[in-house]
Ligand SMILES: [Fe+2]
């Protein structure tokens with residue numbers, strides 16, 4: 276008999292105060308509480324974190340890679356959004 | 371970090387797999403771009419990676435058994451803690467790797483079922499027994515050493531989730547080999563009996579460790595496409611040679627002799643080793659190694675004995691969901 | 701030739717420290733037996749973490765006992781060169797792992813006690829014990845969390861898991877009384893504020909245990925006969941087998957360094 280699937284979770288960890296949570300990996304758990312405990316036991320064994328998020332993998336909606344052009348290329352031409360687009364005279368100093 | 375559900379559209383994409391897409395894919399690989407789970411990929415790339423990553427995961431998990439055999443008998447509390455932490459790390463490696471394989475669309479449960487049914491391979495090395503404490507030192511020194519040599523290039527593998535898992539694994543591996551080598555140093559500086567124990571372990575593990583790198587290049591089936599897809603960056607023989615060259619001076623430092631009297635250093639500085647007994651390798655892969663049956667039996671037992679626990683947790687989660695729905699309806 | 705037992709001069713503080721060290725080592729050893737065999741990989745990781753916490757506690761406590769005793773013993777001599785009659789751990793902790801329910805109930809009963817114990821010991825007038833307590837309390841608090849979540853899931857999971865969890869409680873219950881016992885040698889330490897009277901922990905222990913067991917739809921036995929003897933070296937038959945495995949190397953190769 277095939278082994279029943281246990282839901283997959285994505286784990287995000289804040290490594291230090293002031294940093295954003297970062298995706299570190301996945302695990303299997305039947306519910307959120309066990310997922311959080313497992314995340315602690317698997318992904319913080321070397322003092323890697325001070326805060327954990329777990330998210331059911333199937334709650335994540337991902338962008339479609341085939342739409343990469345439509346989704347992300349229009350931003351590439353908006354160079355005026357970047358500070359280096361603008362000239363400020365050297366005398367003014369850092370701005 | 372992608373679910374099986376997100377990847378399920380790949381089924382119909384396979385019909386439209388065409389030369390143009392394949393060429394685009396290869397161009398991305400050639401440009402050293404990473405492939406991510408939802409990207410289009412040739413069915414054969416997906417299949418090859420699923421097989422390779424899951425075999426790697428099985429190896430980490432089965433690999434817990436030979437060393438686990440000594441956790442309860444480790445000769446000091448310091449060694450006991452280090453060994454338990456080390457074997458636990460291997461469990462973590464298996465877990466990261468199953469997750470990487472799952473991003474290709476096959477669940478961990480399916481992959482594990484295949485292994486338990488004897489339909490998936492794991493590294494031949496774990497079918498040898500750990501008979502003395504020196505085997506624990508030798509495994510850390512040589513088996514983890516060989517694994518690291520194999521795994522470092524995989525950190526740059528073309529498939530993103532595999533490469534990322536390997537980066538994490540390699541970071542954790544760094545203490546494994548040192549842990550093993552420290553055991554060997556202690557034995558070799560110890561009593562005559564301890565030194566003999568170390569030599570005996572090296573004698574038993576040397577050739578099986580060389581076999582870990584896989585069949586010689588001219589006999590290897592998967593190497594060509596794997597190289598083209600940048601799953602593999604060095605050939606079996608290249609890595610094996612690198613390993614031997616790195617290990618010989620370490621053995622000399624320990625005062626141990628490598629059980630290959632014909633071994634000699636060539637002009638380029640490489641150590642030339644004698645012919646490997648590939649028949650033994652084939653037998654072990656075919657299930658006839660000294661511990662194949664025991665290893666599979668142990669994993670099956672853990673899986674079967676754990677079924678009621680996993681079922682209980684699933685049932686509890688389901689009950690709680692139902693209670694929450696009822697409450698919401700009230 | 702085999703290595704002989706060490707002799708220990710069990711002054712009250714040495715004995716007190718060794719009892720806690722033995723608790724941590726024996727339970728840590730039992731948990732380490734799971735490595736590679738747990739119901740799922742995630743639990744394999746968790747059991748090993750708890751085992752490592754306990755091994756760490758044992759090592760600190762043994763080292764402290766050795767310093768207090770001052771007769772050249774050390775953590776490894778205490779662990780590897782005392783026999784069954786010299787071990788001072790609770791009977792509960794040497795009980796075999798059994799199935800996952802048995803292991804979790806044992807863990808839950810002990811961790812709930814240990815967490816209360818270490819929390820109280822943080823105020824010990826002995827600074828080393830207070831420091832060990834501060835570290836151990838954080839570890840045992842997590843062990844309580846982890847094991848109680850599993851008690852609830854096993855109790856309120858399937859019919860089979862409920863039956864196994866209830867069986868585990870019924871089988872292990874008689875070993876819980878020993879946790880709250882004190883012997884004469886501890887009286888002076890308690891009066892000096894070095895040790896605490898475990899009898900004061902019984903009520904809060906029972907409260908936590910009853911709450912979790914009720915939530916798990918399980919029941920505590922009404923039978924209140926309690927086994928004792930571990931603290932004075934009268935153990936179950938299980939400990940001898942555990943020690944023969946644990947101690948096999950130093951016993952076979954006397955005097956060697958590993
Ligand atoms: Fe590993």
Ligand SMILES: [Fe+2]
Nearest residue numbers: 460514543546
């Ligand atoms: Fe390793």
Ligand SMILES: [Fe+2]
Nearest residue numbers: 430463517521
């Ligand atoms: Fe590995």
